[in-house]
Amino acid sequence: MEPGEAVATGMYYLSGPVIGTGVAVLLTLAIYSFLYADNPVYKFAEHLFVGVSAAYGVAITYHMAVLPLIIDPLFRPQNTPSGQPQYWVIIPALLGLMMFSRFFRRYDWMSRWPIAFMMGIGAGLAIPATVQTSLLPHLYSTMQPLAPMAEGRLDLLTGIDNLLLLVGVVCVLIYFYFSLEHKGVFGVASRVGIWFLMIAFGAGFGNTVMARISLLIGRVQFLRFDVPEIFFPPSP
Template structure:
């Protein structure tokens, strides 16, 4: 069975399996094999980031518009991209204490861009959709069960109470105190559910790795050596 698999796939599965086992070896204790895999992960991830940035951002956005405009559907060189290039170069002024204030310019540009974009993005993608979803009829016309109506009411009250908890301009006493206390209960349920989901997501990843080790590596590549698989 194994002889029909391409060599690079066999090699890839062996490498992936050994690295997976190397990481799992940490469950026993910290050891050199784990540390090698861990440091390799850091190096490979950093290299991946550099390559993707180089190929997906630097080449199409900076180099090609200047040196190979036809590749990005331009009639001639676009010298405007020299401006962000120069801004980016100013980042390196941090290495020269006398001129390190120049590194504020690219940071200011990125902060301005992100802040300006954040305002409409927060309104359109978070505030308005959540507001719209909250301000719905509790018992809409049609086939809605009393349980669903009660759940909708609970949701509405829950949102108001959670917001009351985050209202810090008045002391949490009286009605506000009661609402904020109920808000804490909703927050605790949300945190608990979030925790449960996080655990299950990690368990799902764990199952995926164990299945890889068993199906793709052990049963496909190792067991045939012993007459199994």
């Protein structure tokens, strides 16, 4: 008999998925109870979420970073590709431990070393990555032909779109340029820039709302279809 399968007596074989689905239903309803008012059931679910989320981060970090990068190279070298102990990982481990000096006022300056290391790595990575992934591709995509040809004929619609893109990007950049007073032609361009920004923010907002609605539909489908299927499966 499969877990959760109905038996002749109408009783169910309690299993991980069945209990889990019951827990998921209760927690889903507990969160939605907030729509009526803030209440103890919602607060319980909220605090549970905080605790489990934090533990999720710790567990993932332990298995993805601590285990393969510190414990295996130092104490279980047979699990590493080289098979040899790698004692130099003690250096970043010590740097990491220096973070905890923040708890001691006298030695809190030591926490600057690991922070400086992280900032240096991040800044060094950011420059080429930003140029490669943000700056150049977006500049290239903005500088498109204003009179493109398609199959030997002028593609007017694409040309208008390309012109709009160019005007929009330039105007938005002008809006963010504060070294010159936004007056005259510069002011008009800045105003047009605001309009393009508003369209972008509006589209972003619309997308966010739809993403939340999709999640809501997902939860309602879970309660409406998945739950009855697990608790009241069709008779064989």
